[in-house]
Amino acid sequence: xKLFKILAVWCFILCATAGAQSVQAQAAPGAADQTNVEMAxxxxxxxxxxxxxxxxxxxxxxxxxxxxxxxxxVSKLEKQLKDDYVNR
Amino acid sequence: MKNYWWKILAALLLVFTVTAGLLTxxxxxxxxxxxxxxxxxxxxxxxxxxxxxxxxxxxxxxYLRNPxxxxxxxxxxxxxxxxxxxxxxxxxxxxxxxxxxxxYWSNDPKQNAAAIGLLLYFAYLVLRSxxxxxxxxxxxSAVYNIFAFFALIPLLFILPRLTDSLHPGNGGNPGFNxxxxxxxxxxxxxxAVIGWTLLGVWIVNVKARLELLxxxxxxxx
Numbered sequence: 001x002k003l004f005k006i007l008a009v010w011c012f013i014l015c016a017t018a019g020a021q022s023v024q025a026q027a028a029p030g031a032a033d034q035t036n037v038e039m040a041x042x043x044x045x046x047x048x049x050x051x052x053x054x055x056x057x058x059x060x061x062x063x064x065x066x067x068x069x070x071x072x073x074v075s076k077l078e079k080q081l082k083d084d085y086v087n088r
Numbered sequence: 089m090k091n092y093w094w095k096i097l098a099a100l101l102l103v104f105t106v107t108a109g110l111l112t113x114x115x116x117x118x119x120x121x122x123x124x125x126x127x128x129x130x131x132x133x134x135x136x137x138x139x140x141x142x143x144x145x146x147x148x149x150x151y152l153r154n155p156x157x158x159x160x161x162x163x164x165x166x167x168x169x170x171x172x173x174x175x176x177x178x179x180x181x182x183x184x185x186x187x188x189x190x191x192y193w194s195n196d197p198k199q200n201a202a203a204i205g206l207l208l209y210f211a212y213l214v215l216r217s218x219x220x221x222x223x224x225x226x227x228x229s230a231v232y233n234i235f236a237f238f239a240l241i242p243l244l245f246i247l248p249r250l251t252d253s254l255h256p257g258n259g260g261n262p263g264f265n266x267x268x269x270x271x272x273x274x275x276x277x278x279x280a281v282i283g284w285t286l287l288g289v290w291i292v293n294v295k296a297r298l299e300l301l302x303x304x305x306x307x308x309x
Contacts, residue, residue, distance in 0.1 A: 037116035049110060056106045064099050067290060071095070074297045081304055 095290055101283030105129075108276045115270060119188055120256075126184050128276050132284040133177035134244070140288045141170035141209075145237045148230035157303055158296075160226040164216065165295045167233060169288050171209050178202055189254055198248040198255035205240040212236055 040049070109128035117124060147163035181199065182192045193199060215232055219225035248255065 037118055038121055039116055040122045053107050053110050056110070057103060060102055060106055064102070067287075067294065068095075071290075071294050074294055074301065077301050078297065081301060081308075084308070 094286055098283055098286030098290055101279045102287060105132075105276060105280040105283050109280065112276055113272055115273070123184055123188060124273075126180065127273060128280040130177060130180040130184060131277070132281045133173045133180065135281045136285040136288045137170045137173035137177060138240075138244075139285050140166050140173065140292065141237055141240070143289070143292070144170060145234055148233040151226060151230045155223065155226065157222075157226075158300060160230070161299045161303070162292070162296045163230060163233060165299060166292045167209065167212060169292050169295070171206065171213070173284075173288055174202070174206050174209065178206060194254070196248075196255060197251050197253045201243040201247050205243045208236045208239055208243075 105128055109125055114122075114124050144163050144166040147159050147166065151159035151163060178199075181202070185194065185196075185199070186192045189196070212229060212232055216225060216229040219228065
């Protein structure tokens with residue numbers, strides 16, 4: 001059940017990304033006059049932008065794992081303190 | 089699973105924000121260039137700050153109606169996380185301004201108003217720390233918190249729009265018109281706002297629970 005819900009959320013995100021790509025496809029013809037504006041096109045051609053994405057995901061993952069571990073420690077303490085109340 | 093589904097949602101939305109925020113196709117606008125992607129990282133700081141500070145105000149009002157330690161702790165912890173988001177927002181704004189406006193701080197109405205708003209909230213922290221007696225501290229800081237929030241709203245959303253501001257969406261430009269906020273941007277922007285806000289709420293959740301445990305421990309010892 002737990003796994004199923006996680007899968008459902010992932011499917012939602014995948015669909016959202018797919019939706020984004022179709023929107024991009026529609027927007028493409030109107031963008032012809034914008035092509036002379038400088039963007040990080042070479043960075044994308046080299047493929048190095050994925051390095052940045054990987055780094056950011058790593059940093060975010062680290063922070064999130066840290067937060068999860070803090071959350072668990074607090075939960076454990078809450079449980080212990082409740083037990084103390086009951087046993088008194 | 090019942091209680092922590094929103095924490096998983098926060099993590100997923102943030103991963104989506106970081107990847108799609110860098111990889112998705114964005115409008116090509118002069119001067120802004122790729123910095124338009126700051127919409128997914130800088131702007132959600134302010135949205136998140138306002139939402140978390142609103143939570144703080146709600147709990148301050150709740151405290152005044154029903155003075156429990158829990159209401160006070162949640163109001164205080166969410167105010168602190170809101171201030172953290174605000175400080176991050178102003179720093180990221182300065183970094184961006186250096187490369188688009190030419191100066192870290194150009195005394196733009198939006199920048200000045202945001203700085204004054206943050207100072208109002210720093211005053212909240214100072215005021216709060218100056219009382220030794222718990223009930224007095226909680227009541228007076230709750231009253232001040234309500235005042236600070238309603239002073240912050242015109243500072244951020246009304247005053248910068250009344251004059252000329254360089255900030256996108258200000259100086260007579262309502263909403264996001266100058267950003268050309270099309271569906272491509274919206275698709276990452278809204279998840280980004282929800283994701284960053286949920287992360288803030290998560291931090292408040294952990295800190296408030298820890299603080300309440302501390303209080304309980306002092307009671308029992």
